[in-house]
Amino acid sequence: MIQHLVDGILVGSFLSLGAIGLTMVMHILRFANFSHAELLSIGAYCALVFDKLFESLLPVLSAKIGPLSMTGALSLSILISMVVTGLSAVLIDNLVFRRVRQKGGELSMVFASFGMSLVIRNVIGLIFGLSSELYSRDIAFAMVLSRDPLLLVKPDQVFVLIAALLIMFVLYLVFSRTTFGFALRAIAENPSLAQVHGVNLKQMIVAVWIIGGALGALAGVFYGLSYQITPVMGRDLVLPIFAATIVGGIGSVYGAVLGGFIVGIASNIALVVLPSGYSPSVPFLMILLVLLIRPNGLFGEARA
Amino acid sequence: MRTLLTVAAFAAGVSALGTEVQAQECTTKIGATLPTSVDWGRPIAEVAQFAVDQVNEAGGAAGCQIEMVLRDTQVDPKVGVDAAKALVDLEGVNVLLGAVSSGVSMPILTSVTVPGGVMQMSCCSSSTAFTKLSEDGKTNGLWFRTFATTAVQSAMGAKVATDKGYKKVAVLYKNDDWGQDMARLIAADFAAAGIEVTSSVAINDAQPSYRAEVTEAIGGQPDALYLALYPNEGTSAVREWLSLGGTQNMILANSLKSDEFRDNVGLQYLGNALGTDTASPRVASADAFKAAYVEKFGSEPNGPGLANSFDAAMIALLAMEAAGKDASGADIAAAVAKVTDPSGTPITADTAGFSTAKDTLAGGGTVKYQGATGDVRFDANGDVSAPAVVWKFTDSGTEEVEYLSLTDVDAFIASLKK
Numbered sequence: 001m002i003q004h005l006v007d008g009i010l011v012g013s014f015l016s017l018g019a020i021g022l023t024m025v026m027h028i029l030r031f032a033n034f035s036h037a038e039l040l041s042i043g044a045y046c047a048l049v050f051d052k053l054f055e056s057l058l059p060v061l062s063a064k065i066g067p068l069s070m071t072g073a074l075s076l077s078i079l080i081s082m083v084v085t086g087l088s089a090v091l092i093d094n095l096v097f098r099r100v101r102q103k104g105g106e107l108s109m110v111f112a113s114f115g116m117s118l119v120i121r122n123v124i125g126l127i128f129g130l131s132s133e134l135y136s137r138d139i140a141f142a143m144v145l146s147r148d149p150l151l152l153v154k155p156d157q158v159f160v161l162i163a164a165l166l167i168m169f170v171l172y173l174v175f176s177r178t179t180f181g182f183a184l185r186a187i188a189e190n191p192s193l194a195q196v197h198g199v200n201l202k203q204m205i206v207a208v209w210i211i212g213g214a215l216g217a218l219a220g221v222f223y224g225l226s227y228q229i230t231p232v233m234g235r236d237l238v239l240p241i242f243a244a245t246i247v248g249g250i251g252s253v254y255g256a257v258l259g260g261f262i263v264g265i266a267s268n269i270a271l272v273v274l275p276s277g278y279s280p281s282v283p284f285l286m287i288l289l290v291l292l293i294r295p296n297g298l299f300g301e302a303r304a
Numbered sequence: 305m306r307t308l309l310t311v312a313a314f315a316a317g318v319s320a321l322g323t324e325v326q327a328q329e330c331t332t333k334i335g336a337t338l339p340t341s342v343d344w345g346r347p348i349a350e351v352a353q354f355a356v357d358q359v360n361e362a363g364g365a366a367g368c369q370i371e372m373v374l375r376d377t378q379v380d381p382k383v384g385v386d387a388a389k390a391l392v393d394l395e396g397v398n399v400l401l402g403a404v405s406s407g408v409s410m411p412i413l414t415s416v417t418v419p420g421g422v423m424q425m426s427c428c429s430s431s432t433a434f435t436k437l438s439e440d441g442k443t444n445g446l447w448f449r450t451f452a453t454t455a456v457q458s459a460m461g462a463k464v465a466t467d468k469g470y471k472k473v474a475v476l477y478k479n480d481d482w483g484q485d486m487a488r489l490i491a492a493d494f495a496a497a498g499i500e501v502t503s504s505v506a507i508n509d510a511q512p513s514y515r516a517e518v519t520e521a522i523g524g525q526p527d528a529l530y531l532a533l534y535p536n537e538g539t540s541a542v543r544e545w546l547s548l549g550g551t552q553n554m555i556l557a558n559s560l561k562s563d564e565f566r567d568n569v570g571l572q573y574l575g576n577a578l579g580t581d582t583a584s585p586r587v588a589s590a591d592a593f594k595a596a597y598v599e600k601f602g603s604e605p606n607g608p609g610l611a612n613s614f615d616a617a618m619i620a621l622l623a624m625e626a627a628g629k630d631a632s633g634a635d636i637a638a639a640v641a642k643v644t645d646p647s648g649t650p651i652t653a654d655t656a657g658f659s660t661a662k663d664t665l666a667g668g669g670t671v672k673y674q675g676a677t678g679d680v681r682f683d684a685n686g687d688v689s690a691p692a693v694v695w696k697f698t699d700s701g702t703e704e705v706e707y708l709s710l711t712d713v714d715a716f717i718a719s720l721k722k
Contacts, residue, residue: 137568227514236510
């Protein structure tokens with residue numbers, strides 16, 4: 001039971017990172033972006049490419065940091081991947097979503113995002129092949145925290161959790177203490193009024209995509225570090241991330257963080273009661289449950 | 305007799321050249337529903353057509369040339385059923401070859417071929433659900449398959465565990481028809497062999513993490529792990545299993561016989577992993593098929609189900625020959641026993657063999673078909689058994705540890721049932 005709880009928190013950490021980006025996009029651009037999880041794939045594969053590149057150029061960097069599977073090469077690659085993925089998100093918006101936004105309705109956006117996710121997934125499959133990839137082939141063995149009850153934790157996962165919490169704290173500071181943060185929130189509340197007050201809508205949209213993409217890349221790499229990288233990882237992650245966003249309440253960054261942890265923990269704990277065959281249904285049950293009690297999600301606000 | 309045959313062969317040759325002279329006026333259609341749109345499905349269809357071509361060279365079956373009408377299933381039950389319906393209702397076939405996946409073959413069987421009285425012969429479906437259906441008397445004897453059921457695979461799993469002296473085994477299985485089937489069978493076989501199953505955990509594909517499932521399985525502290533998974537989720541689950549300190553004693557189903565799985569888990573962790581698989585029999589008729597295949601297609605028949613597909617088509621056509629002209633699907637199904645009779649005249653799986661079979665059957669005799677998968681013999685439920693191998697991973701791929709002939713396999717399965 002404690003093991004499941006701990007596992008859930010660890011899984012929740014990268015769901016939260018993915019959900020933060022998604023909730024911002026859904027709130028500010030007002031559409032359900034089903035291609036958001038593909039940003040995680042882009043990030044993970046981008047980091048994989050740079051990781052291999054750095055390792056071959058500077059073998060010094062391929063040494064492992066402490067007990068982690070993480071290497072110097074990979075940490076550099078993560079930073080590059082965050083930038084590249086953020087820019088890809090902006091590019092995708094420019095190529096597809098901006099054009100659809102100008103002409104079509106909300107539903108067209110949803111369909112466009114579905115299409116985009118298929119395109120991205122298959123392009124990745126074409127380039128990298130359909131089989132799974134790993135940052136490190138060595139298996140990082142878990143540390144035994146306690147024997148009875150048996151509690152095992154992998155160093156990588158502790159690192160991922162701490163890193164995720166740190167990033168979330170930085171975001172919190174940005175949103176609550178800076179003009180930029182206020183501007184973002186103003187745009188989300190009321191785009192016209194915010195523009196009257198001198199907030200540049202176009203710049204803000206670019207900023208949202210960059211933040212969403214960068215966090216997505218981070219989540220993707222963390223996921224790849226914990227499990228494996230496959231072209232279909234976006235498909236596997238899109239529903240839990242959506243569940244986290246909806247449970248937390250669309251538009252609420254704190255809600256997304258909490259939602260990620262709730263979905264992660266619930267899916268893990270569910271196995272104690274449910275046969276594992278039913279575990280994919282847990283995120284949906286969470287959505288239903290939360291929406292029945294709080295129709296706008298835990299932290300969401302009603303808006304017209 | 306020899307001259308007669310030569311004349312017939314000459315006539316067939318002439319008609320093939322496109323002149324007006326024809327040995328036969330009629331064409332009988334048979335249906336095939338196979339997943340031709342997937343890369344491994346096309347060769348299965350091509351090898352079935354190869355069998356049909358050889359029969360046509362021998363003058364066709366039941367006095368007519370055979371035309372195989374092929375439809376794609378896209379590995380989708382809905383598409384497969386539509387295709388089978390079209391073949392039965394529009395093309396009027398009495399014999400249907402296919403499908404590959406059990407999940408596609410099953411709805412075709414229950415909603416098309418059984419109601420339509422059409423004989424269905426699958427090359428590749430392995431689910432024991434068909435055995436159950438047949439035992440319940442719901443297939444009307446119209447169902448056959450040339451692919452050994454998962455029962456062989458699971459029995460071999462139990463054999464490996466017994467040989468290795470494992471006492472407590474955890475099972476991770478893919479949550480689909482095949483995996484559930486395997487989990488059920490392996491649990492029964494382990495129980496029969498006196499091995500405790502500590503937990504049996506379903507693994508859904510496309511899940512972000514298998515940590516919870518693995519935690520569940522590791523809880524019973526088993527001394528070995530049985531895996532009925534595919535490489536993708538298998539890699540995830542096994543890495544998770546090993547990182548949490550799970551045992552490296554593993555028994556793998558044939559689905560994990562993949563380089564991807566070996567490379568991504570790491571050979572250094574798979575030293576104690578033994579796999580099971582059904583094998584092609586080490587008999588002359590199987591080698592003859594291999595040689596004929598290489599000559600025709602220019603490569604070894606290494607894909608899944610090729611030998612089985614060839615035999616399915618051959619036996620179906622032999623049964624048509626045995627049933628005679630204008631036979632119904634049920635007549636043809638009933639005639640299968642005549643061409644796979646262990647005490648019948650042995651025939652080879654080619655044009656010459658088919659001609660011999662024609663003569664023997666015309667004289668009222670029975671035939672023992674010796675095909676690409678050996679001497680095929682169906683049991684009362686249309687199932688076949690198969691030889692098996694135990695294998696392990698090596699640097700370059702996999703290596704055979706032990707070969708069990710059909711007799712060995714049957715003997716072990718019988719010992720479990722006692």
